[in-house]
Amino acid sequence: xxxxxxxxxxxxxxxxxxxxxxxxxxxxxxxxxxxxxxxxxxxxxxxxxxxxxxxxxxxxxxxxxxxxxxxxxxxxxxxxxxxxxxxxxxxxxxxxxxxxxxxxxxxxxxxxxxxxxxxxxxxxxxxxxxxxxxxxxxxxxxxxxxxxxxxxxxxxxxxxxxxxxxxxxxxxxxxxxxxxxxxxxxxxxxxxxxxxxxxxxxxxxxxxxxxxxxxxxxxxxxxxxxxxxxxxxxxxxxxxxxxxxxxxxxxxxxxxxxxxxxxxxxxxxxxxxxxxxxxxxxxxxxxxxxxxxxxxxxxxxxxxxxxxxxxxxxxxxxxx
Amino acid sequence: xxxxxxxxxxxxxxxxxxxxxxxxxxxxxxxxxxxxxxxxxxxxxxxxxxxxxxxxxxxxxxxxxxxxxxxxxxxxxxxxxxxxxxxxxxxxxxxxxxxxxxxxxxxxxxxxxxxxxxxxxxxxxxxxxxxxxxxxxxxxxxxxxxxxxxxxxxxxxxxxxxxxxxxxxxxx
Numbered sequence: 001x002x003x004x005x006x007x008x009x010x011x012x013x014x015x016x017x018x019x020x021x022x023x024x025x026x027x028x029x030x031x032x033x034x035x036x037x038x039x040x041x042x043x044x045x046x047x048x049x050x051x052x053x054x055x056x057x058x059x060x061x062x063x064x065x066x067x068x069x070x071x072x073x074x075x076x077x078x079x080x081x082x083x084x085x086x087x088x089x090x091x092x093x094x095x096x097x098x099x100x101x102x103x104x105x106x107x108x109x110x111x112x113x114x115x116x117x118x119x120x121x122x123x124x125x126x127x128x129x130x131x132x133x134x135x136x137x138x139x140x141x142x143x144x145x146x147x148x149x150x151x152x153x154x155x156x157x158x159x160x161x162x163x164x165x166x167x168x169x170x171x172x173x174x175x176x177x178x179x180x181x182x183x184x185x186x187x188x189x190x191x192x193x194x195x196x197x198x199x200x201x202x203x204x205x206x207x208x209x210x211x212x213x214x215x216x217x218x219x220x221x222x223x224x225x226x227x228x229x230x231x232x233x234x235x236x237x238x239x240x241x242x243x244x245x246x247x248x249x250x251x252x253x254x255x256x257x258x259x260x261x262x263x264x265x266x267x268x269x270x271x272x273x274x275x276x277x278x279x280x281x282x283x284x285x286x287x288x289x290x291x292x293x294x295x296x297x298x299x300x301x302x303x304x305x306x307x308x309x310x311x312x313x314x315x316x317x318x319x320x
Numbered sequence: 321x322x323x324x325x326x327x328x329x330x331x332x333x334x335x336x337x338x339x340x341x342x343x344x345x346x347x348x349x350x351x352x353x354x355x356x357x358x359x360x361x362x363x364x365x366x367x368x369x370x371x372x373x374x375x376x377x378x379x380x381x382x383x384x385x386x387x388x389x390x391x392x393x394x395x396x397x398x399x400x401x402x403x404x405x406x407x408x409x410x411x412x413x414x415x416x417x418x419x420x421x422x423x424x425x426x427x428x429x430x431x432x433x434x435x436x437x438x439x440x441x442x443x444x445x446x447x448x449x450x451x452x453x454x455x456x457x458x459x460x461x462x463x464x465x466x467x468x469x470x471x472x473x474x475x476x477x478x479x480x481x482x483x484x485x486x487x488x489x490x491x492x
Contacts, residue, residue, distance in 0.1 A: 009402045016402075082440045119443065
């Protein structure tokens with residue numbers, strides 16, 4: 001993991017010392033969980049471990065280093081750059097994305113006003129999900145996404161923590177740069193949660209290719225239209241589509257002649273067909289390719305690739 | 321001859337003391353204006369851009385004069401270290417390190433220091449209200465400081481000069 005030291009700066013001094021000693025490969029570290037008064041937990045290589053004060057991982061909960069309340073408060077202050085107000089909207093949704101594209105889930109006492117969430121007070125639980133850039137993880141998938149020398153409208157379907165954003169990021173990079181068999185295209189990315197590019201001061205920290213323009217922290221639906229009007233992209237990429245406005249914007253993108261690459265939460269084609277909003281897109285054959293991911297053996301494993309008719313183009317092989 | 325030279329030196333020293341006291345008042349007015357400028361920028365950045373404080377401090381440092389520009393840069397540098405200090409403590413320490421020629425009173429510094437303790441919270445609206453209240457307080461202080469300056473500027477100059485003359489006469 002690049003900038004490991006910089007990443008660790010989001011933790012309190014006490015936790016930083018423990019995590020700096022962590023004797024595991026950070027590239028396979030998926031999650032770090034902090035709960036007030038509970039042991040520090042990490043998910044590494046798909047398994048959950050406690051962390052001893054000397055940085056060793058263990059399965060014995062009694063040996064796990066305890067996270068104190070002051071550690072959490074200090075961590076919250078650091079992760080928000082001492083400026084929680086700057087992340088007010090994200091925190092209201094329960095998470096914020098920090099430099100590097102790492103996502104921090106938040107829980108605590110919810111403040112409501114007229115049945116709407118206004119904010120979170122007494123933040124007592126944090127889940128830090130590490131973003132990893134795995135260059136080349138889309139190598140085996142990409143040839144299936146190209147038809148008539150153009151990228152197909154593609155939907156990546158995956159349950160959480162199966163590497164859909166990582167896959168999307170690598171597809172963007174390769175489509176933008178071009179490959180031996182495909183000339184590079186202009187890609188517009190609407191990075192609503194800064195997870196794809198991990199932008200800092202507007203500049204993506206992850207490699208998204210040489211022909212990529214990024215709208216950072218921009219709502220997906222508005223962002224897609226903005227990109228079409230302003231940056232004339234050949235391909236538009238978005239992460240985690242789902243609500244009505246996203247679907248409306250997708251219809252507009254498709255009618256503008258742009259190709260679309262998107263991701264969605266789900267575990268199979270059937271799962272997607274059961275979601276009313278997405279069902280229409282499937283029945284209308286809006287997407288020409290569906291890539292289904294899972295993490296049975298490892299994160300980012302491709303379960304299957306389908307075309308718009310549901311024909312299997314690829315099935316169950318390791319790609320990452 | 322020596323007496324004359326001594327008398328001249330005493331009168332000059334007295335006048336200089338008068339001018340220095342006057343300058344202190346003028347510096348206070350100038351410093352309060354700079355702080356007000358900082359408050360305005362902070363408010364705008366929080367309200368319209370939601371910019372994190374570290375970034376705001378660095379940007380503001382380019383737009384205000386020394387020693388406040390240095391103070392803001394120091395605060396931003398220290399925030400970057402994440403060394404276990406709260407924002408209030410970092411801000412307060414930077415104010416303590418301000419040089420003495422700002423003309424700010426202890427009360428001015430205390431209020432400015434308290435501002436740091438109230439920044440960085442989740443509720444953006446609350447921050448803006450805090451900054452607005454502080455700005456109102458600053459405007460009041462500024463008016464008083466300006467009135468004080470207008471009232472005392474001649475008094476200090478005259479007193480300095482006359483004090484020098486009086487001391488010369490006493491010594492002679």
